[in-house]
Amino acid sequence: MADASTVPTLDDVARAAGVSTATVSRCLNSPERVVEQTRNRVMAAIEALGYTPNFGARVMAAKRTFTIGAIIPTMDNAIFARGLQTFQEELHARGYTLLVASSAYQPQIEEEQIRALVARGADGLLLIGHDRDPAIYDYLRARSIPVLASWVYRPDGTQPTVGFDNRSAMRALARQVIAFGHRRIAMISGITDGNDRAAARVAGLREALAEGALDADALRVIETPYEIDNGAAALRTLMQAETPPSVIMCGNDVLAVGALRGAREMGLSVPEDVSITGFDDIELARIVTPQITTVHVPHRDMGRRAAEALIDMVEKRSAGVSLELECSVQMRGSLRDLRT
Amino acid sequence: MADASTVPTLDDVARAAGVSTATVSRCLNSPERVVEQTRNRVMAAIEALGYTPNFGARVMAAKRTFTIGAIIPTMDNAIFARGLQTFQEELHARGYTLLVASSAYQPQIEEEQIRALVARGADGLLLIGHDRDPAIYDYLRARSIPVLASWVYRPDGTQPTVGFDNRSAMRALARQVIAFGHRRIAMISGITDGNDRAAARVAGLREALAEGALDADALRVIETPYEIDNGAAALRTLMQAETPPSVIMCGNDVLAVGALRGAREMGLSVPEDVSITGFDDIELARIVTPQITTVHVPHRDMGRRAAEALIDMVEKRSAGVSLELECSVQMRGSLRDLRT
DNA sequence: CTGAAAGCGCTTACAG
DNA sequence: CTGAAAGCGCTTACAG
Numbered sequence A, B: 001m002a003d004a005s006t007v008p009t010l011d012d013v014a015r016a017a018g019v020s021t022a023t024v025s026r027c028l029n030s031p032e033r034v035v036e037q038t039r040n041r042v043m044a045a046i047e048a049l050g051y052t053p054n055f056g057a058r059v060m061a062a063k064r065t066f067t068i069g070a071i072i073p074t075m076d077n078a079i080f081a082r083g084l085q086t087f088q089e090e091l092h093a094r095g096y097t098l099l100v101a102s103s104a105y106q107p108q109i110e111e112e113q114i115r116a117l118v119a120r121g122a123d124g125l126l127l128i129g130h131d132r133d134p135a136i137y138d139y140l141r142a143r144s145i146p147v148l149a150s151w152v153y154r155p156d157g158t159q160p161t162v163g164f165d166n167r168s169a170m171r172a173l174a175r176q177v178i179a180f181g182h183r184r185i186a187m188i189s190g191i192t193d194g195n196d197r198a199a200a201r202v203a204g205l206r207e208a209l210a211e212g213a214l215d216a217d218a219l220r221v222i223e224t225p226y227e228i229d230n231g232a233a234a235l236r237t238l239m240q241a242e243t244p245p246s247v248i249m250c251g252n253d254v255l256a257v258g259a260l261r262g263a264r265e266m267g268l269s270v271p272e273d274v275s276i277t278g279f280d281d282i283e284l285a286r287i288v289t290p291q292i293t294t295v296h297v298p299h300r301d302m303g304r305r306a307a308e309a310l311i312d313m314v315e316k317r318s319a320g321v322s323l324e325l326e327c328s329v330q331m332r333g334s335l336r337d338l339r340t
Numbered sequence C, D: 001c002t003g004a005a006a007g008c009g010c011t012t013a014c015a016g
Helices: A010-017 A021-029 A036-049 A055-062 A081-093 A107-119 A134-142 A166-179 A196-211 A228-239 A253-265 A299-314 B010-017 B021-029 B036-049 B055-062 B081-093 B107-119 B134-142 B166-179 B196-211 B228-239 B253-265 B299-314
Strands: A067-072 A097-102 A124-128 A147-150 A161-163 A185-189 A220-223 A247-250 A275-277 A294-296 A328-330 B067-072 B097-102 B124-128 B147-150 B161-163 B185-189 B220-223 B247-250 B275-277 B294-296 B328-330
Touching (some): A010 A036, A021 A036, A055 B055, A067 A081, A067 A107, A067 A299, A081 A097, A097 B097, A107 A124, A107 A134, A147 A299, A161 A299, A166 A185, A166 A247, A166 A275, A166 A294, A166 A328, A185 A228, A185 A253, A247 A253, A253 A275, B010 B021, B010 B036, B021 B036, B067 B107, B067 B299, B081 B097, B081 B299, B107 B124, B147 B299, B161 B299, B166 B185, B166 B196, B166 B275, B166 B328, B185 B196, B185 B228, B185 B253, B220 B228, B228 B253, B247 B253, B253 B275
Parallel strands (some): A067 A097, A067 A124, A124 A147, A147 A161, A185 A220, A247 A275, B067 B097, B247 B275
Antiparallel strands (some): A294 A328
């Protein structure tokens, strides 16, 4: 932090300009309340001294930080990067700064990060997913800190959400898979414990199976953290079964790309020997060969809308409105149509 | 921010525990200085009230935030994700919190973000690349805020750096390319203006050309922002030349993957019709087919070392020591050996 | 339009 | 080991 002996304070500016600290403060925060001549003098002093307001002091006195905190599960891959980028762009345009933390998909770390962000005076919080220990929402409510849950749409939830319906999106993809004649379906899911998006995607697949009069109970699901290598390993396991699946639906594109690599390593062709699907439609999905059939998530739009909604909440213009964004199925080369 | 009427303060805790605020503060900051019995009583009160220290007040009183700021050029892709992840892990292990901002590769935005982070009381700053307006370093020095430059190693620089030598790394790759018999070499570079890493990579290639008695002046270089689509477009332009290159060396893997796609779209085979190389060795490089020959950058190690070095500076244990990390050339399928 | 002064919620010498 | 008190640098009613 700054060295007090060297960094000018409001007091220094006031003295240099021959006014009170109140006036200097006003010049900075509501300049229209200061007559021009005085203001010019003050601004000149600020410039001359190279004054920057002390953040801590300002926060403490004003009880606002113009800071929004976001906690995402991981920064290690591109899943959240796109959405977060537009989220931050929109915040910036509205005069807010974004603080990002990551939780490594661990509720305990997420809670720690939430407290850290709150302790840092975040005016509002963006969280990924809706379901978490209610005590956290109580904690936030007690401090009247607005929270928006994103990457998920839950009109029934206790918190406002701006996102998409993970379950119906996966169901739509699974219907397509079934319509293509696939019957031996397996899934490589992310860890569902503590991850409502992952759980909803599995549920969406099961729903589609049930609709199609397929045995949802017999569905083979491997749960594994969202990492490329894990996708490869899981595919190997699944394909070594006595009756290997004709299609492996993955919880996201990272796992799908890993599965693709795993197939290649086993000498299997995709989609001739096995079909693979993903979820998210991040850049990765279009970079590999064949390109991955996946669920397109409107990340950029979601980020922007989330920022708008959260700032509205922070500025008391809204108690929090949920917004549903539409996903779409992206048909690409990794899914084979067995009817042809 | 918190609603004062509802959020417990140090005072509330002190009253509840029947001690002074000084004691409560000590329990939080140097628990060993409080006798166990008292401490237990205080901790129970903290728990019971759900107390969280007020950040602004703490910062103002302690003149430390235990916050490190990092400004990276972009969050939109994986280039910086890996390194930043370990950077933040190491900070966390040492009790610091990371604040990340991005500059969109624009010096002006970077400067704005630097001021924002400083205003927020960052104890230290991580910046990507070394070369920038000296006024920025002066500003930081006046506030005695330690700065570490990373993703670059510059023993001659005005600031300590923890990173690698972009120029010699690219030169090493280019030597290999030349050794493979390539003579018609072109480059797709990132924008070099305001980006010392990008500029150093171009310089490294030129050096290797000169060494090999090739005409460095005739080198065709297209500069374009680091985006996949731009890599594809640049490749198209280069391959439409009268005498197209036998190899296209890209400023990073993102451009290389784009170039690969561009080649495929033109019906060209890689590496049969044209070789492609990258830089960074991010996951992308191994996901595509063929895999990209590239420069491996030790991102994770760099992130960890940068955190260590910066914290040492912050805690006055060091005035800032530069550290060079080694890169290595990763030979993969996208580069053809013309001698065979 | 401007100023004097209280107060924001902590930390930290200084005593005891 | 613990407490009383000053002080950190701002903002904001409240007066004038």
